[in-house]
Amino acid sequence: MTAVADRVDTTLPAWLLALRQQGGQRFAELGLPKSKDEEWRFTPISPISSATFGVAPEASVSLDALAPFMFGHAEWPRLVFVNGRYSAELSSVSVESGVRVESLALVRSGNAALEKHLGRHVAIDATPFVAWNTGQITDGAFVHVPARADLAQPIHLLFVTAAGAADSVVYPRNLVVVEREARASIIESYVMLGDAERYLTNTVCEVVVGENAWVEHTRIQRESERAFHIGCTHVAQERDSHYRNFSFAMGGAIARHDLQSHLNAANVESLLYGLYFGRDDQLVDNHTAIFHDHPNCRSWEVYKGILDGKSHGVFNGKIFVTPEAQKTDAKQTNRALLLSETAKIDTKPQLEIFADDVKCTHGATVGALNENMLFYLQSRCIPHAAARRFLTYAFAAEVVAEVALEPVRAELDRLVQERVGVGLGA
Amino acid sequence: MLEVLNLSASVGDREILRGVNLTVNAGEVHAIMGPNGSGKSTLAQVLAGHPSYTVTGGEVRYEGEDLLDLEPEERAQKGVFLAFQYPVEIPGVTNAYFLRAAYNEIRKAKGLEEADPMDFLDVLEEKLKVVEWGPEIMSRFVNAGFSGGEKKRNEILQMAVMEPKLAILDETDSGLDIDALRIVAGGVNRLKRPDSATIVVTHYQRLLNYIVPDFVHVLVSGRIVKSGGKELALELEARGYEWIEDLAGSGATA
Numbered sequence: 210m211t212a213v214a215d216r217v218d219t220t221l222p223a224w225l226l227a228l229r230q231q232g233g234q235r236f237a238e239l240g241l242p243k244s245k246d247e248e249w250r251f252t253p254i255s256p257i258s259s260a261t262f263g264v265a266p267e268a269s270v271s272l273d274a275l276a277p278f279m280f281g282h283a284e285w286p287r288l289v290f291v292n293g294r295y296s297a298e299l300s301s302v303s304v305e306s307g308v309r310v311e312s313l314a315l316v317r318s319g320n321a322a323l324e325k326h327l328g329r330h331v332a333i334d335a336t337p338f339v340a341w342n343t344g345q346i347t348d349g350a351f352v353h354v355p356a357r358a359d360l361a362q363p364i365h366l367l368f369v370t371a372a373g374a375a376d377s378v379v380y381p382r383n384l385v386v387v388e389r390e391a392r393a394s395i396i397e398s399y400v401m402l403g404d405a406e407r408y409l410t411n412t413v414c415e416v417v418v419g420e421n422a423w424v425e426h427t428r429i430q431r432e433s434e435r436a437f438h439i440g441c442t443h444v445a446q447e448r449d450s451h452y453r454n455f456s457f458a459m460g461g462a463i464a465r466h467d468l469q470s471h472l473n474a475a476n477v478e479s480l481l482y483g484l485y486f487g488r489d490d491q492l493v494d495n496h497t498a499i500f501h502d503h504p505n506c507r508s509w510e511v512y513k514g515i516l517d518g519k520s521h522g523v524f525n526g527k528i529f530v531t532p533e534a535q536k537t538d539a540k541q542t543n544r545a546l547l548l549s550e551t552a553k554i555d556t557k558p559q560l561e562i563f564a565d566d567v568k569c570t571h572g573a574t575v576g577a578l579n580e581n582m583l584f585y586l587q588s589r590c591i592p593h594a595a596a597r598r599f600l601t602y603a604f605a606a607e608v609v610a611e612v613a614l615e616p617v618r619a620e621l622d623r624l625v626q627e628r629v630g631v632g633l634g635a
Numbered sequence: 636m637l638e639v640l641n642l643s644a645s646v647g648d649r650e651i652l653r654g655v656n657l658t659v660n661a662g663e664v665h666a667i668m669g670p671n672g673s674g675k676s677t678l679a680q681v682l683a684g685h686p687s688y689t690v691t692g693g694e695v696r697y698e699g700e701d702l703l704d705l706e707p708e709e710r711a712q713k714g715v716f717l718a719f720q721y722p723v724e725i726p727g728v729t730n731a732y733f734l735r736a737a738y739n740e741i742r743k744a745k746g747l748e749e750a751d752p753m754d755f756l757d758v759l760e761e762k763l764k765v766v767e768w769g770p771e772i773m774s775r776f777v778n779a780g781f782s783g784g785e786k787k788r789n790e791i792l793q794m795a796v797m798e799p800k801l802a803i804l805d806e807t808d809s810g811l812d813i814d815a816l817r818i819v820a821g822g823v824n825r826l827k828r829p830d831s832a833t834i835v836v837t838h839y840q841r842l843l844n845y846i847v848p849d850f851v852h853v854l855v856s857g858r859i860v861k862s863g864g865k866e867l868a869l870e871l872e873a874r875g876y877e878w879i880e881d882l883a884g885s886g887a888t889a
Binding site for chain 1: 740
């Protein structure tokens with residue numbers, strides 16, 4: 210892999226320069242993952258390793274072109290980034306007073322919360338891509354919701370790759386801090402405009418959920434099917450907090466998402482839902498890890514994949530329960546539906562439990578569509594091929610139903626219907 | 636309407652039906668009774684076209700057509716309806732979606748325009764009355780988390796939407812409490828038309844107090860060994876199945 214470096218901005222505050230340097234150094238030591246690395250065993254990234262990526266060009270995009278990605282709610286506050294750069298014209302950040310929704314490049318000096326949290330939660334070498342991203346921090350979304358604020362509207366972070374970005378790389382770096390007793394809903398979308406192109410998105414998002422705070426985080430990955438998308442989301446939860454993540458992945462020739470949920474205090478609830486699609490030669494990888502370090506916490510995880518063609522899914526779900534984490538209630542379910550003989554999935558639940566008074570379960574199923582269900586639909590007049598699509602839709606819809614925001618749920622439902630080829634309407 | 640001639644069927648290498656003969660005319664209600672494992676449910680599933688069963692002999696004529704030559708969905712579109720003994724759960728799809736999809740397939744097969752969600756709501760309002768249900772049920776996932784009684788009511792709701800010519804009810808009474816049984820049977824009776832017929836597959840005579848059969852057939856070891864009027868069901872209720880199994884045994888050796 211070769212990446213042409215963006216010029217270093219000398220106006221960066223010292224702490225950020227230091228963080229970037231650390232990232233750059235660590236990445237130089239690590240290099241990109243190799244197939245012998247346990248965490249990347251089933252995820253060959255040689256197409257990334259062997260490619261050359263340049264700086265993404267500036268591009269102009271019209272607001273109209275973004276309309277399809279706004280869930281019918283253009284009035285929701287949003288930050289828009291085009292080819293990795295913040296676009297003030299396309300963004301709309303009128304929010305309650307005290308709430309900050311800004312481009313990281315614009316606030317990087319003089320914000321205490323940014324300095325306190327950026328790069329302080331995710332381990333710099335959580336994956337080599339995190340180190341790489343950290344070494345390149347330039348822009349991204351910064352959301353700060355002060356204590357006891359209750360956001361009336363969700364905040365949309367929209368990352369757009371515009372036409373002309375072939376063979377380029379962007380490094381969005383996001384930080385969401387929701388302080389104690391506040392409530393916020395965040396949508397993080399990665400979309401592609403124009404023709405399918407090969408490019409790399411290497412993105413990191415840190416989410417801090419304060420004491421008794423409530424955060425819903427919907428991540429939607431709709432990159433080009435020729436693109437590479439590598440993302441890492443790190444969630445740090447404080448006492449009595451509630452965090453709900455929904456991760457939707459549809460694009461990418463290689464798409465990998467690492468999601469780490471750290472339950473850093475007692476009585477925390479963490480809900481992780483995922484839905485991913487693969488077709489043709491797509492490789493879709495979800496690595497999740499939940500760290501139960503304190504007592505009386507609950508985690509609930511459901512991931513589902515639909516794989517067709519020669520696509521390849523990877524799921525790895527780690528749950529760590531330390532001896533202190535008594536009364537942990539953790540449930541993990543992961544299911545994959547293989548629609549073709551040539552699609553495959555490598556799935557690995559990995560529970561490491563060191564406390565004795567806990568309830569931890571996991572279930573993994575991989576399979577084709579159920580014959581009895583197909584017959585049931587056929588006996589209700591629905592032809593075999595349509596019944597297959599119907600059941601594929603049902604498999605996905607069950608998890609889409611978990612998206613709490615209705616307009617987002619409706620849009621994901623529409624995307625699923627379109628992908629699966631059913632027309633059930635709203 | 637339906638003529639079953641010497642029908643044999645097996646699952647894997649196990650033969651279950653061994654030459655069933657049955658004629659059903661429009662306007663009639665036929666009850667098929669028999670001990671567990673006699674092949675009652677298999678007969679119902681074979682008529683609906685379940686792929687797990689292989690027809691090894693005989694034929695089935697339905698409205699002059701070779702029924703066995705049709706795909707399950709074609710049979711359904713032409714008016715054959717099976718109420719399942721074990722209705723399948725489809726989490727992720729609401730009853731509203733499901734019923735509208737079925738309804739529209741029938742309309743398409745008849746060359747009619749598909750109904751949009753609003754039109755369909757009007758249709759449904761009437762259908763829900765058949766099973767004494769409110770609209771809440773429509774937003775629930777198909778059969779998921781339904782009680783046994785709710786699942787059977789949902790089968791009858793589907794029947795109401797599909798308006799079949801030939802309804803086959805497979806153990807629709809099993810596991811129902813008396814209220815649910817009354818609603819389900821009442822629904823079936825309301826859906827009867829002079830041009831339709833009903834086959835009721837049951838182990839128990841109780842259902843037949845509500846859906847009164849014109850003919851009762853007793854299936855033993857894959858053959859109909861005795862046919863009669865509704866009084867035969869009462870006799871079975873009083874005497875059990877043993878005497879008739881003996882009858883079948885002696886018949887087989889004769």
